[in-house]
Amino acid sequence: MINNFVQCRIFFNSKFFFYHLLILLLFQNFGFAQSTNLFSPNNRFKFGNYLFQERDYLRAIDEYKSYLSTNKNDTLNFKIGFAYSRMGNYSESERYFKKLIGKSIFIDESKFELLKINYLRENFSDLRSKSFPSNKFRTETLKLQHYSYLSDEIELPDSNLLFSIYNDDELIFVRDFYNRKLNPEYKSKTFAAILSAFIPGAGKIYAGETGDGITALILTGLFSFLAYDNFQADHKIRAWIFTGLSAFFYAGNIYGSAAAAQIYNAGIKLNLENEIQVFINQKKYFTPRYDFID
Amino acid sequence: MILSTHLFAQVDWEKWEAADISYELKSIDKKNYEFDTGSLSGLLMSSMKNIYYFTISDLDGDNCPFHPSCSNFYVSAVKQTNIFKGTLMFADRFTRDSNLFKSRNHYKFYSHGKFHDPVEIYTLKENVINHIPQKSVVDD
Amino acid sequence: MTSLIKNNKHIALIFFSMAVLFFAELKISAQDILLSQKNYADSLFDESKYFDAITEYKRLLFFDETNQFEFDANFKIGMSYKLGAKYSNSIKYLRLAQRAAEANEETFKSKIEIVKVNILRKTFSAGKLLLNQIEKDERFTDRTDEINYWRGWLRMLSDDWEGASESFAAIDSLHPLKTLSDNVVDEKYSVTFAKVISYILPGSGQFYSGKYLSGLMSLGWNIFAGYLTVNSFLEDRVFDGIIIGNLLWLRFYNGNIQNAEKFALEKNINISNKALRYLKNNYEGKKP
Structure with missing residues (x-):
């Protein structure tokens, strides 16, 4: 016991102790400076996370990129890709996700995000052509791929294929959209024009x-009547003017009826x-919950 | 169709600069007395339109509830299609103008109060109607 | 043994002083670092780099654990958004500043700033409401002049120059902005007068606001259409009379009154805008 103390004493009394102390102090100061420099990589990382959570993506990306210039972190690379995608900068987003495929633990997440970008860019056939047998988000992927049929211009597949993957709540909407897309309640342009040709x-x-x-009926009728009346009263010039006006409205109405049918159809479609x-937006493109985000 | 992807779009998702803020009041819209020198028929049409503006339209008050106004509608209709089709479109527009039952429940309208009635949608061309404003007040 | 204890005391003393030094330094340095961060953000703000300034103020807020810069940083973020014309964001942060305000001065400053944003955003009724609220606040009874000053500005930008004149007169009967407002009021055309004279003599309203050609043509159309209408009735062509009267005469008569109003309004807008341009570019005093 005493021996120990003596040893200690010798140690503390030695010059070595003071050097040690000096180094310790310097080192501590250095360490402190690291932790309070607001622009140290660690602090940029923390601040970036805060901005990301606030959806201040552009600023968050800046912080992350600065951190990544001296460190490696795939979570951040993924979050940068995610942020770009959210901001609608798809090409940058794709660049980040593609880097992550093949050499990170986020392969599945990145693949799904790339699919989502295909949807957002309306590359529906590309979206559907991809299949990932080992994908842990298989259900989400299939949901997104099948849903894309509804947004696409091509012929709808068999309803069984489309409906099988969704849960009950989603199915209410999907089924409704499917039926409305399959049998839209359009009006015929030609029929509208023919109708108007018979009865303005x-x-x-x-x-x-x-x-x-x-x-249209009143205008055409009125001018026809005035034309007829003036012909009867032998006011030739006036009669022809009214005939012209009547023909003008009659023809315009036939044209306008076809146009109105087309606008009606466009309204239904749009x-x-x-x-x-809106539905897929609400569903967030069937994106799975990533536990490292939010 | 890409209308809701930027649902959460934030002001700061794009870098912005200091703005030049004006105190001034919005001036009253003036008629566009432009001449279309692109083609002979265009020049003829725009000249006729300008004469109509100067001698009649500027003096008989604001009678057209639509935007674009009937005369502008006619000029653009002819420009976008041809004189024959444009005239038919104008006759149809005139009918809509004469309709006493038209209302804001039926038409979308601009913040300055005019009904939204663009020319393109009446051209009968395929796939030109690719957008319908979602709200009843249309942005200018 | 005693020497050992003494030595231990000695060591404890060294450690104690080290700890004190360390924490003192930590505290001072943290303070310094936040302060220099604030200065950095301020310098960006002064260089009109508002987007970057916001980033740095946000960084300051994030690392400011004692919230000592909560008011300043939020206020400056609000100001930055204002100068970038992002008014909703501006108001959001100014409200945060108002909530963080400790002194009355700070509360007043942030509230007035919100009024100014409302003026620039042209949401005048919200600005008016807030000004009334500030005026009623007992803490600010000695700030009536400033309140009136900004009320004057609100009224000028909302094209109420008489009201503006009143507000500035309440500060000083010789206030330069009162004189400016009075001048605008004097220069302006009377819309009612233009309309009334046009009812009596078509075209005269246009003459009043200097649009002579338009006035003459209006008068011409009205005489012509009036002649046709009256003539039809005199010749017992009642149907023609009604049609021409309605579709032609009434149309141009109404158009004449509309034009009288429109031209007077147009002139007035130009007069207002001239004054507003002066305020923007040449006025030296405080601006929203």
Whole structure:
């Protein structure tokens, strides 16, 4: 015991102790400076995480990139790709995810994110052509791939293929979209025009423009009557002017009925497309929960 | 179709600079007395339109509830299609203008109060209608 | 043994002083580092690099564990967004600054800044509401002049020059902005007068605001259409009379009144804009 103390004493009394102390102090100071430099890699990492969580992606990316210039971290590379994708910068996003495929633990996540970008870029056939047998997000991938049929312009596949993968809540929407896309309630342009050729305005009413249809009937009728009346009274010039006006509105209405039907159809189509888009947006493109994000 | 991908779009997702902030009031829209020198028919049409503006349209008040106005509609319709089709489109527009039942429940409208009624959608061309404003007030 | 204890005391003393030194230095250095971060952000702000300034203020806020810069940083972020014309974000951060404000001065400063953002954003009613609220606040009873000054600005930018004149007069009857507002009021055309004279004599409203050609043509159309209408009735062509009267005469008569109003308004907007341009480019005092 005493021996120990003596040893200690010798140690503390030696010059060596003071050197040691000096080094210790310097070292501590150095360490401290590291931890309080706001721009040290670690602090940039922490600040970046805060910005990312606040969805301040552009600033977060800056911090992450600075950290990555001296360190390696695949989580950050993934988060940068994710942030670019969220901001709509798909080419940068793809660059990051592609780097992660093959040499990181985020292979599956990156592959899924790349698929999502295919969807966002409307490269639907590319999206569906990929298959990943070992993908741990198999369900999510299939959901996204099958859903893309609804957004695509091509012929719809068999409903069994499409419906089998979704859960009950999703199926309500998917089934509705599928049926509406398969049998859209379109109006025929030709039929609208023919209707209006027989009864002015009828085609417009058929295409859902009741007010315009009645107006067309009144205008054509009124000018025809005035033309007839003036012919009867032998006011030739006036009669021909009214005949011209009547023909003008009659022809315009036939044309307009076809146009109205086309606009009606476009409305049906675009509304459906919009609903399809809104739903997948709400579902966040069937993205699985990544536990290292949020 | 890409309309909701930027749903969470933030101000800071793109780097911005200091803005030049104006105090001034918005001036009243003026008629566009431009001449279309691209083609003879264009020149003829725009001249006729300008004469119409100067002698009639500028003096008889604001009667057209649509944007673009009926005269502008006619000029662009002819430009986008041909004189025959453009005239048919104009007759149809005139019918819509005469419709007493038209209302804001039916048409989308601009913040300055005019109904949204663009020319392209009446051209009967395939796939030109690729956008319908989602809200009833259309941005200018 | 005693020497050992003494020595132990000695060691303890060294360690104690080391610890004190260390923590003192830590505290001072942390303070210094945050302060220099604030200066760095301020310098970016002064160089008009507002986007980057926001990043650095956010960094300051993030590492400022004692929240000593909470007001300053949030306020400056709000100001940066304002100068980039990102008004909703600006108001969001100014509200955070207001919440972090400790002194009355800071509360006042952030509230007035929110008013200014509302003025620039042209959401005048929100600005007005906030100004009234500040005016009623007992803490700010001695700040009436500033409140009136910004109320004046709000009124100028919302094209209420008479109101603006009143507000500036409340500060000083010779206030330069009062004179400016009065000048604008004097220069402006009366829209009502233009309309009334156009009811009586078509075209005269346009003459009043200097649009002579348009006035003459309006008068011409009205005489022509009026003649046709009256003539039809005189010749007992009642149907023609009604049609021409409605579709032609009434149309140009209404158009004439609309034009009288439009031209007077146009002139007035130009007069207002001239004054507003002066305020933006040449006025030396405080601006929103």
